[in-house]
Amino acid sequence: xxxxxxxxxxxxxxxxxxxxxxxxxxxxxxxxxxxxxxxxxxxxxxxxxxxxxxxxxxxxxxxxxxxxxxxxxxxxxxxxxxxxxxxxxxxxxxxxxxxxxxxxxxxxxxxxxxxxxxxxxxxxxxxxxxxxxxxxxxxxxxxxxxxxxxxxxxxxxxxxxxxxxxxxxxxxxxxxxxxxxxxxxxxxxxxxxxxxx
Amino acid sequence: xxxxxxxxxxxxxxxxxxxxxxxxxxxxxxxxxxxxxxxxxxxxxxxxxxxxxxxxxxxxxxxxxxxxxxxxxxxxxxxxxxxxxxxxxxxxxxxxxxxxxxxxxxxxxxxxxxxxxxxxxxxxxxxxxxxxxxxxxxxxxxxxxxxxxxxxxxxxxxxxxxxxxxxxxxxxxxxxxxxxxxxxxxxxxxxxxxxxx
DNA sequence: CTTTGTAGTGTGAATATTCACTAACCTATG
DNA sequence: CATAGGTTAGTGAATATTCACACTACAAAG
Numbered sequence: 381x382x383x384x385x386x387x388x389x390x391x392x393x394x395x396x397x398x399x400x401x402x403x404x405x406x407x408x409x410x411x412x413x414x415x416x417x418x419x420x421x422x423x424x425x426x427x428x429x430x431x432x433x434x435x436x437x438x439x440x441x442x443x444x445x446x447x448x449x450x451x452x453x454x455x456x457x458x459x460x461x462x463x464x465x466x467x468x469x470x471x472x473x474x475x476x477x478x479x480x481x482x483x484x485x486x487x488x489x490x491x492x493x494x495x496x497x498x499x500x501x502x503x504x505x506x507x508x509x510x511x512x513x514x515x516x517x518x519x520x521x522x523x524x525x526x527x528x529x530x531x532x533x534x535x536x537x538x539x540x541x542x543x544x545x546x547x548x549x550x551x552x553x554x555x556x557x558x559x560x561x562x563x564x565x566x567x568x569x570x571x572x573x574x575x576x577x
Numbered sequence: 578x579x580x581x582x583x584x585x586x587x588x589x590x591x592x593x594x595x596x597x598x599x600x601x602x603x604x605x606x607x608x609x610x611x612x613x614x615x616x617x618x619x620x621x622x623x624x625x626x627x628x629x630x631x632x633x634x635x636x637x638x639x640x641x642x643x644x645x646x647x648x649x650x651x652x653x654x655x656x657x658x659x660x661x662x663x664x665x666x667x668x669x670x671x672x673x674x675x676x677x678x679x680x681x682x683x684x685x686x687x688x689x690x691x692x693x694x695x696x697x698x699x700x701x702x703x704x705x706x707x708x709x710x711x712x713x714x715x716x717x718x719x720x721x722x723x724x725x726x727x728x729x730x731x732x733x734x735x736x737x738x739x740x741x742x743x744x745x746x747x748x749x750x751x752x753x754x755x756x757x758x759x760x761x762x763x764x765x766x767x768x769x770x771x772x773x774x
Numbered sequence: 775c776t777t778t779g780t781a782g783t784g785t786g787a788a789t790a791t792t793c794a795c796t797a798a799c800c801t802a803t804g
Numbered sequence: 805c806a807t808a809g810g811t812t813a814g815t816g817a818a819t820a821t822t823c824a825c826a827c828t829a830c831a832a833a834g
Binding site for chain 3: 421
Binding site: 405406407408409488490491493495504530531535536538539541542543544545546547549550553566567570571573574575 | 603604605685687688690691692701727728732733735736738739740741742743744746747750763764767768770771772
Protein backbone atom coordinates (compact mmCIF):
# COMPACT_ATOMS: atom_id res chain seq x y z
CA UNK A 381 0.00 0.00 0.00
CA UNK A 382 1.80 3.09 -1.22
CA UNK A 383 1.25 6.53 0.20
CA UNK A 384 0.62 8.23 -3.14
CA UNK A 385 -2.74 8.98 -4.66
CA UNK A 386 -1.87 6.90 -7.67
CA UNK A 387 -3.64 3.62 -8.11
CA UNK A 388 -1.28 0.68 -8.44
CA UNK A 389 -1.82 -2.08 -10.95
CA UNK A 390 -2.70 -4.45 -8.17
CA UNK A 391 -5.23 -2.03 -6.77
CA UNK A 392 -6.79 -1.66 -10.19
CA UNK A 393 -7.04 -5.43 -10.46
CA UNK A 394 -8.80 -5.59 -7.13
CA UNK A 395 -11.19 -2.83 -8.14
CA UNK A 396 -12.07 -4.59 -11.36
CA UNK A 397 -12.53 -7.91 -9.66
CA UNK A 398 -14.74 -6.25 -7.05
CA UNK A 399 -16.88 -4.68 -9.74
CA UNK A 400 -17.29 -8.03 -11.40
CA UNK A 401 -18.34 -9.68 -8.16
CA UNK A 402 -20.68 -6.80 -7.44
CA UNK A 403 -22.72 -7.28 -10.59
CA UNK A 404 -22.57 -11.05 -10.43
CA UNK A 405 -23.41 -11.61 -6.81
CA UNK A 406 -24.58 -8.25 -5.55
CA UNK A 407 -23.33 -6.32 -2.60
CA UNK A 408 -23.87 -9.31 -0.35
CA UNK A 409 -21.58 -11.41 -2.45
CA UNK A 410 -18.73 -8.93 -2.19
CA UNK A 411 -16.69 -10.21 0.74
CA UNK A 412 -13.00 -10.33 1.50
CA UNK A 413 -13.26 -14.04 0.82
CA UNK A 414 -14.74 -13.71 -2.68
CA UNK A 415 -12.37 -10.92 -3.63
CA UNK A 416 -9.35 -12.88 -2.42
CA UNK A 417 -10.54 -16.01 -4.18
CA UNK A 418 -11.05 -14.15 -7.45
CA UNK A 419 -7.61 -12.60 -7.08
CA UNK A 420 -6.08 -15.98 -6.36
CA UNK A 421 -4.49 -14.90 -3.15
CA UNK A 422 -5.33 -14.91 0.53
CA UNK A 423 -7.77 -12.60 2.28
CA UNK A 424 -5.07 -10.90 4.23
CA UNK A 425 -3.27 -9.92 1.05
CA UNK A 426 -6.11 -7.53 0.29
CA UNK A 427 -4.99 -5.41 3.19
CA UNK A 428 -1.61 -4.89 1.60
CA UNK A 429 -3.41 -2.83 -1.02
CA UNK A 430 -6.43 -1.32 0.71
CA UNK A 431 -7.01 -0.21 4.26
CA UNK A 432 -10.49 -1.68 4.31
CA UNK A 433 -13.22 -3.13 2.16
CA UNK A 434 -14.94 0.22 2.11
CA UNK A 435 -11.82 1.77 0.60
CA UNK A 436 -12.14 -0.55 -2.35
CA UNK A 437 -15.66 0.64 -3.06
CA UNK A 438 -14.60 4.24 -2.63
CA UNK A 439 -11.73 3.74 -5.04
CA UNK A 440 -14.02 2.07 -7.54
CA UNK A 441 -16.54 4.87 -7.48
CA UNK A 442 -13.89 7.59 -7.52
CA UNK A 443 -12.26 6.03 -10.52
CA UNK A 444 -15.56 5.95 -12.32
CA UNK A 445 -16.38 9.52 -11.41
CA UNK A 446 -13.04 10.73 -12.66
CA UNK A 447 -13.25 8.71 -15.84
CA UNK A 448 -16.84 9.72 -16.57
CA UNK A 449 -16.20 13.40 -16.12
CA UNK A 450 -13.18 13.41 -18.38
CA UNK A 451 -14.82 11.25 -20.99
CA UNK A 452 -18.16 13.04 -21.16
CA UNK A 453 -16.73 16.54 -21.00
CA UNK A 454 -14.59 15.78 -24.01
CA UNK A 455 -17.66 14.65 -25.91
CA UNK A 456 -19.39 18.01 -25.69
CA UNK A 457 -18.35 20.36 -28.47
CA UNK A 458 -19.89 23.82 -28.77
CA UNK A 459 -19.70 23.75 -32.56
CA UNK A 460 -21.94 20.70 -32.68
CA UNK A 461 -25.71 20.81 -32.48
CA UNK A 462 -27.32 20.06 -29.14
CA UNK A 463 -28.77 16.87 -30.59
CA UNK A 464 -25.31 15.78 -31.68
CA UNK A 465 -23.89 16.49 -28.26
CA UNK A 466 -26.78 14.69 -26.64
CA UNK A 467 -26.15 11.64 -28.79
CA UNK A 468 -22.41 11.78 -28.27
CA UNK A 469 -22.72 11.78 -24.49
CA UNK A 470 -25.06 8.83 -24.32
CA UNK A 471 -23.27 6.87 -26.99
CA UNK A 472 -20.09 7.30 -25.01
CA UNK A 473 -21.84 6.03 -21.90
CA UNK A 474 -23.30 2.99 -23.59
CA UNK A 475 -20.01 2.13 -25.25
CA UNK A 476 -18.16 2.47 -21.99
CA UNK A 477 -20.55 0.24 -20.09
CA UNK A 478 -20.57 -2.28 -22.86
CA UNK A 479 -16.82 -2.62 -22.44
CA UNK A 480 -16.93 -2.35 -18.66
CA UNK A 481 -20.20 -3.86 -17.50
CA UNK A 482 -18.77 -4.27 -14.03
CA UNK A 483 -19.07 -0.53 -13.63
CA UNK A 484 -22.82 -0.56 -14.18
CA UNK A 485 -22.94 -0.91 -10.42
CA UNK A 486 -22.20 2.74 -10.13
CA UNK A 487 -25.32 3.65 -12.04
CA UNK A 488 -27.46 1.27 -10.07
CA UNK A 489 -25.63 1.92 -6.89
CA UNK A 490 -28.67 2.34 -4.67
CA UNK A 491 -27.64 -0.80 -2.92
CA UNK A 492 -24.31 0.72 -2.04
CA UNK A 493 -25.89 3.92 -0.87
CA UNK A 494 -26.45 2.90 2.69
CA UNK A 495 -22.90 1.74 3.11
CA UNK A 496 -21.18 4.84 4.35
CA UNK A 497 -21.25 8.60 4.33
CA UNK A 498 -18.31 8.80 2.00
CA UNK A 499 -19.75 6.39 -0.53
CA UNK A 500 -23.06 8.19 -0.47
CA UNK A 501 -21.30 11.46 -1.19
CA UNK A 502 -19.45 10.12 -4.21
CA UNK A 503 -22.59 8.60 -5.67
CA UNK A 504 -24.44 11.86 -5.27
CA UNK A 505 -21.59 13.71 -6.95
CA UNK A 506 -21.68 11.21 -9.79
CA UNK A 507 -25.36 11.97 -10.36
CA UNK A 508 -24.91 15.70 -10.03
CA UNK A 509 -22.05 15.77 -12.48
CA UNK A 510 -24.07 14.00 -15.06
CA UNK A 511 -27.07 16.21 -14.45
CA UNK A 512 -24.96 19.29 -14.83
CA UNK A 513 -23.47 18.09 -18.08
CA UNK A 514 -26.82 17.11 -19.51
CA UNK A 515 -28.31 20.37 -18.33
CA UNK A 516 -25.77 22.26 -20.41
CA UNK A 517 -26.76 20.39 -23.53
CA UNK A 518 -30.45 20.91 -22.94
CA UNK A 519 -29.93 24.63 -22.42
CA UNK A 520 -27.90 24.78 -25.59
CA UNK A 521 -30.68 23.06 -27.49
CA UNK A 522 -33.24 25.50 -26.19
CA UNK A 523 -31.19 28.49 -27.13
CA UNK A 524 -30.56 27.22 -30.63
CA UNK A 525 -34.25 26.44 -30.93
CA UNK A 526 -33.59 22.74 -31.43
CA UNK A 527 -35.41 21.61 -28.32
CA UNK A 528 -38.83 22.26 -26.98
CA UNK A 529 -38.89 24.98 -24.35
CA UNK A 530 -42.23 23.96 -22.90
CA UNK A 531 -40.70 21.90 -20.14
CA UNK A 532 -38.01 23.37 -17.94
CA UNK A 533 -34.56 21.85 -18.04
CA UNK A 534 -34.86 21.08 -14.37
CA UNK A 535 -37.96 19.00 -15.02
CA UNK A 536 -36.54 17.37 -18.11
CA UNK A 537 -33.39 16.12 -16.44
CA UNK A 538 -34.96 13.50 -14.16
CA UNK A 539 -36.96 12.13 -17.05
CA UNK A 540 -33.87 11.64 -19.18
CA UNK A 541 -31.66 10.39 -16.41
CA UNK A 542 -34.40 8.10 -15.13
CA UNK A 543 -34.77 6.57 -18.57
CA UNK A 544 -31.05 5.94 -18.76
CA UNK A 545 -30.95 4.32 -15.36
CA UNK A 546 -33.92 2.15 -16.13
CA UNK A 547 -32.34 1.00 -19.33
CA UNK A 548 -29.25 -0.02 -17.42
CA UNK A 549 -31.33 -1.87 -14.86
CA UNK A 550 -33.09 -3.84 -17.59
CA UNK A 551 -29.75 -4.67 -19.11
CA UNK A 552 -28.42 -5.90 -15.80
CA UNK A 553 -31.57 -7.94 -15.20
CA UNK A 554 -31.00 -9.66 -18.54
CA UNK A 555 -27.50 -10.53 -17.33
CA UNK A 556 -26.03 -8.25 -20.01
CA UNK A 557 -27.20 -10.58 -22.70
CA UNK A 558 -28.24 -8.12 -25.35
CA UNK A 559 -26.26 -5.38 -27.02
CA UNK A 560 -26.67 -2.26 -24.93
CA UNK A 561 -25.37 0.03 -27.68
CA UNK A 562 -28.13 -0.77 -30.14
CA UNK A 563 -30.82 -0.71 -27.47
CA UNK A 564 -29.32 2.46 -26.08
CA UNK A 565 -29.38 4.15 -29.46
CA UNK A 566 -33.06 3.50 -29.72
CA UNK A 567 -33.65 5.20 -26.41
CA UNK A 568 -31.50 8.15 -27.38
CA UNK A 569 -33.52 8.67 -30.53
CA UNK A 570 -36.80 8.27 -28.69
CA UNK A 571 -35.82 10.81 -26.07
CA UNK A 572 -34.67 13.21 -28.75
CA UNK A 573 -37.93 12.76 -30.62
CA UNK A 574 -39.76 13.75 -27.47
CA UNK A 575 -37.81 16.88 -26.70
CA UNK A 576 -37.02 18.13 -30.20
CA UNK A 577 -39.20 20.64 -31.92
CA UNK B 578 -47.30 -19.14 12.96
CA UNK B 579 -50.62 -20.24 11.50
CA UNK B 580 -50.89 -22.49 8.50
CA UNK B 581 -53.33 -20.32 6.55
CA UNK B 582 -52.45 -17.92 3.77
CA UNK B 583 -53.91 -15.04 5.72
CA UNK B 584 -51.53 -12.54 7.18
CA UNK B 585 -51.91 -12.07 10.93
CA UNK B 586 -51.78 -8.68 12.57
CA UNK B 587 -48.44 -9.52 14.07
CA UNK B 588 -47.08 -10.55 10.70
CA UNK B 589 -48.28 -7.30 9.22
CA UNK B 590 -46.51 -5.41 11.97
CA UNK B 591 -43.31 -7.24 11.24
CA UNK B 592 -43.64 -6.54 7.54
CA UNK B 593 -44.18 -2.85 8.14
CA UNK B 594 -41.31 -2.63 10.55
CA UNK B 595 -39.10 -4.43 8.05
CA UNK B 596 -40.06 -1.99 5.34
CA UNK B 597 -39.21 0.89 7.61
CA UNK B 598 -35.80 -0.57 8.42
CA UNK B 599 -35.23 -1.31 4.76
CA UNK B 600 -35.56 2.31 3.70
CA UNK B 601 -33.77 3.66 6.72
CA UNK B 602 -30.79 1.34 6.86
CA UNK B 603 -30.89 -0.55 3.59
CA UNK B 604 -30.81 -4.26 3.05
CA UNK B 605 -27.72 -4.61 5.18
CA UNK B 606 -29.48 -3.02 8.10
CA UNK B 607 -32.34 -5.47 7.96
CA UNK B 608 -31.32 -8.18 10.42
CA UNK B 609 -33.19 -10.34 12.86
CA UNK B 610 -31.71 -8.15 15.55
CA UNK B 611 -32.98 -4.84 14.16
CA UNK B 612 -36.41 -6.26 13.39
CA UNK B 613 -36.73 -7.72 16.88
CA UNK B 614 -35.55 -4.51 18.48
CA UNK B 615 -38.03 -2.44 16.49
CA UNK B 616 -40.78 -4.88 17.44
CA UNK B 617 -39.76 -4.70 21.09
CA UNK B 618 -39.36 -8.42 21.44
CA UNK B 619 -36.61 -10.97 21.19
CA UNK B 620 -35.07 -12.27 17.98
CA UNK B 621 -36.47 -15.71 18.47
CA UNK B 622 -40.00 -14.33 18.62
CA UNK B 623 -39.73 -13.49 14.94
CA UNK B 624 -39.67 -17.18 14.19
CA UNK B 625 -43.07 -17.61 15.79
CA UNK B 626 -44.44 -15.61 12.86
CA UNK B 627 -42.14 -16.29 9.95
CA UNK B 628 -40.16 -19.34 8.93
CA UNK B 629 -37.16 -17.28 7.86
CA UNK B 630 -36.01 -13.79 7.11
CA UNK B 631 -36.52 -14.38 3.44
CA UNK B 632 -40.18 -15.18 4.11
CA UNK B 633 -40.63 -11.71 5.54
CA UNK B 634 -39.30 -10.10 2.40
CA UNK B 635 -41.41 -12.35 0.22
CA UNK B 636 -44.50 -11.50 2.25
CA UNK B 637 -43.71 -7.80 2.03
CA UNK B 638 -43.31 -7.84 -1.72
CA UNK B 639 -46.32 -10.11 -2.26
CA UNK B 640 -48.48 -7.84 -0.19
CA UNK B 641 -47.39 -4.87 -2.21
CA UNK B 642 -47.91 -6.66 -5.49
CA UNK B 643 -51.41 -7.67 -4.51
CA UNK B 644 -52.26 -4.24 -3.20
CA UNK B 645 -50.83 -2.42 -6.19
CA UNK B 646 -52.63 -4.55 -8.71
CA UNK B 647 -55.96 -4.14 -7.02
CA UNK B 648 -55.53 -0.47 -6.42
CA UNK B 649 -54.27 0.48 -9.86
CA UNK B 650 -56.69 -1.71 -11.78
CA UNK B 651 -59.57 0.00 -10.04
CA UNK B 652 -58.23 3.37 -11.11
CA UNK B 653 -58.47 2.64 -14.80
CA UNK B 654 -61.91 3.41 -16.20
CA UNK B 655 -62.67 2.96 -19.89
CA UNK B 656 -65.07 5.89 -19.93
CA UNK B 657 -62.29 8.26 -18.85
CA UNK B 658 -59.76 9.76 -21.22
CA UNK B 659 -56.35 8.18 -21.40
CA UNK B 660 -54.83 11.28 -19.83
CA UNK B 661 -57.26 11.00 -16.94
CA UNK B 662 -56.41 7.35 -16.45
CA UNK B 663 -52.75 8.14 -16.67
CA UNK B 664 -53.08 10.77 -14.00
CA UNK B 665 -55.28 8.59 -11.82
CA UNK B 666 -52.77 5.74 -11.80
CA UNK B 667 -49.81 7.88 -10.86
CA UNK B 668 -51.72 9.96 -8.37
CA UNK B 669 -52.78 6.75 -6.69
CA UNK B 670 -49.16 5.63 -6.57
CA UNK B 671 -47.88 8.86 -5.13
CA UNK B 672 -50.64 9.00 -2.54
CA UNK B 673 -50.01 5.44 -1.54
CA UNK B 674 -46.29 5.92 -1.09
CA UNK B 675 -46.82 9.15 0.75
CA UNK B 676 -48.85 7.25 3.30
CA UNK B 677 -46.60 4.19 3.23
CA UNK B 678 -43.09 5.38 2.52
CA UNK B 679 -41.71 2.16 3.92
CA UNK B 680 -42.95 0.44 0.79
CA UNK B 681 -40.86 2.60 -1.50
CA UNK B 682 -38.37 -0.22 -1.24
CA UNK B 683 -40.38 -2.15 -3.73
CA UNK B 684 -39.91 0.52 -6.36
CA UNK B 685 -36.25 0.96 -5.63
CA UNK B 686 -35.71 -2.68 -4.96
CA UNK B 687 -32.42 -2.99 -6.82
CA UNK B 688 -30.76 -3.98 -3.59
CA UNK B 689 -33.21 -6.80 -2.99
CA UNK B 690 -32.74 -8.21 -6.46
CA UNK B 691 -29.74 -10.29 -5.52
CA UNK B 692 -31.28 -11.71 -2.36
CA UNK B 693 -32.88 -14.81 -3.78
CA UNK B 694 -34.44 -16.29 -6.86
CA UNK B 695 -37.94 -16.05 -5.44
CA UNK B 696 -37.57 -12.43 -4.43
CA UNK B 697 -36.21 -11.52 -7.83
CA UNK B 698 -39.19 -13.17 -9.47
CA UNK B 699 -41.69 -11.20 -7.43
CA UNK B 700 -39.92 -7.93 -8.12
CA UNK B 701 -39.91 -8.67 -11.82
CA UNK B 702 -43.62 -9.45 -11.69
CA UNK B 703 -44.22 -6.19 -9.90
CA UNK B 704 -42.52 -4.32 -12.70
CA UNK B 705 -44.25 -6.26 -15.42
CA UNK B 706 -47.66 -5.70 -13.87
CA UNK B 707 -47.14 -2.01 -13.83
CA UNK B 708 -45.80 -2.01 -17.35
CA UNK B 709 -48.79 -3.91 -18.56
CA UNK B 710 -51.22 -1.53 -16.90
CA UNK B 711 -49.46 1.53 -18.20
CA UNK B 712 -49.25 -0.05 -21.61
CA UNK B 713 -53.03 -0.33 -21.73
CA UNK B 714 -53.43 3.35 -21.01
CA UNK B 715 -50.91 4.37 -23.61
CA UNK B 716 -52.61 2.20 -26.21
CA UNK B 717 -55.95 3.71 -25.29
CA UNK B 718 -54.51 7.20 -25.73
CA UNK B 719 -53.14 6.35 -29.11
CA UNK B 720 -56.43 4.94 -30.31
CA UNK B 721 -58.39 7.95 -29.13
CA UNK B 722 -55.82 10.19 -30.77
CA UNK B 723 -54.87 11.77 -27.46
CA UNK B 724 -51.30 10.59 -27.49
CA UNK B 725 -48.54 10.83 -29.99
CA UNK B 726 -48.13 7.67 -32.02
CA UNK B 727 -44.61 8.46 -33.16
CA UNK B 728 -42.98 6.41 -30.43
CA UNK B 729 -44.06 2.84 -29.84
CA UNK B 730 -45.70 1.96 -26.56
CA UNK B 731 -42.92 -0.48 -25.91
CA UNK B 732 -40.34 2.28 -26.17
CA UNK B 733 -42.39 4.74 -24.19
CA UNK B 734 -42.87 2.49 -21.20
CA UNK B 735 -39.29 2.45 -19.93
CA UNK B 736 -39.10 6.22 -20.24
CA UNK B 737 -42.19 6.72 -18.12
CA UNK B 738 -41.40 4.03 -15.61
CA UNK B 739 -37.80 5.18 -15.38
CA UNK B 740 -38.94 8.72 -14.62
CA UNK B 741 -41.22 7.45 -11.90
CA UNK B 742 -38.50 5.38 -10.33
CA UNK B 743 -36.03 8.23 -10.46
CA UNK B 744 -38.51 10.52 -8.80
CA UNK B 745 -38.90 8.03 -6.00
CA UNK B 746 -35.16 7.68 -5.65
CA UNK B 747 -34.75 11.43 -5.30
CA UNK B 748 -37.48 11.46 -2.70
CA UNK B 749 -35.81 8.73 -0.74
CA UNK B 750 -32.43 10.43 -0.98
CA UNK B 751 -34.02 13.54 0.52
CA UNK B 752 -35.22 11.38 3.40
CA UNK B 753 -38.83 11.92 2.33
CA UNK B 754 -38.63 15.53 3.30
CA UNK B 755 -40.72 17.09 0.58
CA UNK B 756 -44.25 16.36 -0.48
CA UNK B 757 -44.11 13.63 -3.08
CA UNK B 758 -47.68 14.25 -4.27
CA UNK B 759 -47.03 17.82 -5.44
CA UNK B 760 -43.68 16.92 -6.96
CA UNK B 761 -45.22 13.83 -8.48
CA UNK B 762 -48.01 15.84 -10.06
CA UNK B 763 -45.48 18.01 -11.79
CA UNK B 764 -43.83 14.94 -13.28
CA UNK B 765 -47.17 13.53 -14.39
CA UNK B 766 -47.97 16.74 -16.23
CA UNK B 767 -44.54 16.94 -17.77
CA UNK B 768 -44.74 13.39 -19.03
CA UNK B 769 -48.21 14.02 -20.40
CA UNK B 770 -47.01 17.17 -22.12
CA UNK B 771 -44.35 15.10 -23.83
CA UNK B 772 -46.58 12.34 -25.10
CA UNK B 773 -49.79 14.24 -25.81
CA UNK B 774 -50.56 15.60 -29.21
C1' DC C 775 31.44 -8.92 -5.50
C1' DT C 776 29.28 -9.59 -1.38
C1' DT C 777 26.79 -8.20 2.49
C1' DT C 778 22.93 -6.05 4.35
C1' DG C 779 18.99 -3.11 4.97
C1' DT C 780 14.45 -2.27 3.43
C1' DA C 781 10.15 -1.88 0.93
C1' DG C 782 6.69 -4.60 -1.11
C1' DT C 783 3.86 -8.51 -1.21
C1' DG C 784 2.42 -12.85 0.06
C1' DT C 785 0.82 -16.65 3.83
C1' DG C 786 -1.75 -19.05 7.68
C1' DA C 787 -3.63 -18.70 12.04
C1' DA C 788 -6.25 -16.19 15.25
C1' DT C 789 -9.45 -12.57 16.56
C1' DA C 790 -13.95 -10.43 17.95
C1' DT C 791 -18.25 -9.66 16.13
C1' DT C 792 -22.40 -10.46 13.83
C1' DC C 793 -25.54 -13.27 11.55
C1' DA C 794 -29.75 -16.41 11.01
C1' DC C 795 -31.66 -19.73 13.41
C1' DT C 796 -32.84 -23.41 17.25
C1' DA C 797 -33.89 -25.67 21.70
C1' DA C 798 -35.90 -25.67 26.00
C1' DC C 799 -38.68 -23.54 28.85
C1' DC C 800 -42.53 -20.30 30.69
C1' DT C 801 -47.30 -18.58 30.86
C1' DA C 802 -51.73 -16.65 29.80
C1' DT C 803 -55.94 -17.80 27.65
C1' DG C 804 -59.71 -20.07 25.26
C1' DC D 805 -54.60 -28.84 29.11
C1' DA D 806 -53.16 -27.58 24.53
C1' DT D 807 -51.63 -23.94 22.00
C1' DA D 808 -50.01 -19.37 20.63
C1' DG D 809 -46.58 -16.43 21.57
C1' DG D 810 -43.23 -14.94 24.33
C1' DT D 811 -38.22 -15.63 26.89
C1' DT D 812 -33.12 -16.88 27.67
C1' DA D 813 -29.36 -18.97 26.22
C1' DG D 814 -27.27 -20.97 23.15
C1' DT D 815 -25.32 -22.80 18.10
C1' DG D 816 -22.28 -22.91 13.99
C1' DA D 817 -21.05 -20.31 10.17
C1' DA D 818 -19.42 -16.17 8.09
C1' DT D 819 -17.39 -11.78 8.33
C1' DA D 820 -13.67 -8.08 8.38
C1' DT D 821 -9.56 -7.36 10.23
C1' DT D 822 -4.90 -8.15 12.56
C1' DC D 823 -0.59 -10.30 13.43
C1' DA D 824 3.70 -12.74 13.18
C1' DC D 825 6.21 -14.52 9.83
C1' DA D 826 8.50 -15.53 5.13
C1' DC D 827 10.15 -14.50 0.59
C1' DT D 828 11.84 -11.44 -3.12
C1' DA D 829 13.92 -7.55 -5.55
C1' DC D 830 16.97 -4.20 -5.32
C1' DA D 831 19.80 -0.43 -3.82
C1' DA D 832 23.40 1.13 -0.74
C1' DA D 833 27.55 0.13 1.81
C1' DG D 834 31.67 -2.21 2.75
